[in-house]
Amino acid sequence: xxxxxxxxxxxxxxxxxxxxxxxxxxxxxxxxxxxxxxxxxxxxxxxxxxxxxxxxxxxxxxxxxxxxxxxxxxxxxxxxxxxxxxxxxxxxxxxxxxxxxxxxxxxxxxxxxxxxxxxxxxxxxxxxxxxxxxxxxxxxxxxxxxxxxxxxxxxxxxxxxxxxxxxxxxxxxxxxxxxxxxxxxxxxxxxxxxxxxxxxxxxxxxxxxxxxxxxxxxxxxxxxxxxxxxxxxxxxxxxxxxxxxxxxxxxxxxxxxxxxxxxxxxxxxxxxxxxxxxxxx
Ligand SMILES: [Zn+2]
Numbered sequence: 001x002x003x004x005x006x007x008x009x010x011x012x013x014x015x016x017x018x019x020x021x022x023x024x025x026x027x028x029x030x031x032x033x034x035x036x037x038x039x040x041x042x043x044x045x046x047x048x049x050x051x052x053x054x055x056x057x058x059x060x061x062x063x064x065x066x067x068x069x070x071x072x073x074x075x076x077x078x079x080x081x082x083x084x085x086x087x088x089x090x091x092x093x094x095x096x097x098x099x100x101x102x103x104x105x106x107x108x109x110x111x112x113x114x115x116x117x118x119x120x121x122x123x124x125x126x127x128x129x130x131x132x133x134x135x136x137x138x139x140x141x142x143x144x145x146x147x148x149x150x151x152x153x154x155x156x157x158x159x160x161x162x163x164x165x166x167x168x169x170x171x172x173x174x175x176x177x178x179x180x181x182x183x184x185x186x187x188x189x190x191x192x193x194x195x196x197x198x199x200x201x202x203x204x205x206x207x208x209x210x211x212x213x214x215x216x217x218x219x220x221x222x223x224x225x226x227x228x229x230x231x232x233x234x235x236x237x238x239x240x241x242x243x244x245x246x247x248x249x250x251x252x253x254x255x256x257x258x259x260x261x262x263x264x265x266x267x268x269x270x271x272x273x274x275x276x277x278x279x280x281x
Contacts, residue, residue, distance in 0.1 A: 028085040029065070030093065037098035039161055039268030041070045041218075041260070043146060049086035055079055060139065060216050068145050068216050070262035071097050073162045073174060102162035105175060107252060114205075114250045115167045121204060128203045135198035135211040135219070136261045142194055142215030149191040149269075150239045151276050152222060153256040155182035161268035176266040177221065177259035178273075182245045184226065184254035190236040191220045191258070199228050206257065207248025212236060220269075221259030224249050 028050065034042040044059075044067045046052060052059040054069045061067045071079070079095040117125060159179030165172045190212055197219065198211035208225035226246025230236060247254040260269040 028083065028087075028089055028091055030081075030083050030091055032081075032093065035098075035271055036071070036095050037271075038071055038073055038075050038100045039266075040097075040271050041068060041262060041267050043068055044081075046083050047085055051084045053082045056082075060141070062141070062143070062216070066146055068218060068262060070265050070267045072265045072267075073100075073102070073176065100162065102164055102174065103160060104166065105159065105163040106166045108168055109252065110168055110250065112168070115170055115172065117204070125204050128200075128205075131200070132198065132203075132206075132209075132211070132221075133264060135213075136221075137263055138197050138213045138219070139217060139263070140195070140213055140215050142213060144193045144214040144238075145216040145218040147192055147238070149220075149273055150189060151180075151273060152189045152191050152220075152258055153180045153182035153186060153245055154276060155180045155186075155255070157181075157270075157276075158255055159257070161270060177223075177257045178269045179255045179257050181253070181255045184245055184247060186245045187241040188222050188225055188243045188245055188256055190238060190240045190242050192238045194220075194236060196230045196232055196234045196236060196242075199230055199232050199234075201228055201248075203249060205250045207251070208243065208246055209249075210242055212242075217261070217263040219261045221257075221261065223257035223259070224251050224255060226254075 028047050031045045032042055046065045048065050052061050052067050059067050059069050075097050077097055079097055081093045084090045158181040159175050163175040165175055192214050194212040194214040197213045200209045203209050206223035208228050210222045211219055213219050224246055225243040228243040230242045245254055245256050258269045260267040
């Protein structure tokens with residue numbers, strides 16, 4: 001390299017340094033990664049000590065500046081992310097949330113009681129939903145929210161996120177997870193490390209159900225299991241067996257229903273999972 005060229009590069013480098021020092025707007029970093037779309041989970045990185053809000057809602061930020069947030073099935077087209085840095089300066093992003101098209105899924109032959117439950121059963125469903133919501137509402141600082149998930153079961157995908165459901169001809173709530181038609185009795189693995197916040201053997205709709213908190217509002221839900229091998233409060237490792245695939249609750253056949261939440265916001269697990277391994281566990 002010629003001396004002249006080296007000096008020129010040095011000049012550029014020192015001007016850049018000056019520019020960085022001179023501009024308070026550059027003091028704070030904000031990097032977002034992940035699908036800004038309905039059902040999407042977004043990973044963010046900012047400076048330690050920054051405060052982050054999504055449409056005015058406080059977002060938990062890790063000591064290293066990492067954070068996550070997500071968008072529900074019917075999230076509006078626009079969202080605003082605000083960051084206030086430790087020095088008082090701030091920045092924001094106007095996010096365009098991409099809309100998705102959802103399938104219509106018709107399922108027939110379900111017992112009437114499962115489609116139009118009686119009053120006593122509706123009470124039970126309400127009680128169980130309170131319990132499920134509490135488990136998903138857990139706000140911990142577990143550090144397992146930034147990693148890739150392992151597939152909890154392997155098999156054909158028999159139900160996708162967001163589908164509008166017509167059960168025995170009646171419109172019902174959309175399907176908010178991913179159905180993996182793994183063989184009955186095959187192991188269900190924890191998608192990542194975390195703490196078990198719900199382990200119920202017999203919920204009305206979801207049968208044998210486990211919820212695992214991974215931290216920062218991120219939780220995975222496993223439904224219709226025939227057997228559960230974990231208890232509430234237990235720490236599990238990524239890929240640890242937590243029970244077996246079953247056909248409990250409202251199902252037409254054995255499968256694992258995998259759900260993904262950011263607090264109460266239900267996300268699409270398919271958007272965070274890599275390709276499914278071809279080999280069985
Ligand atoms: Zn399902």
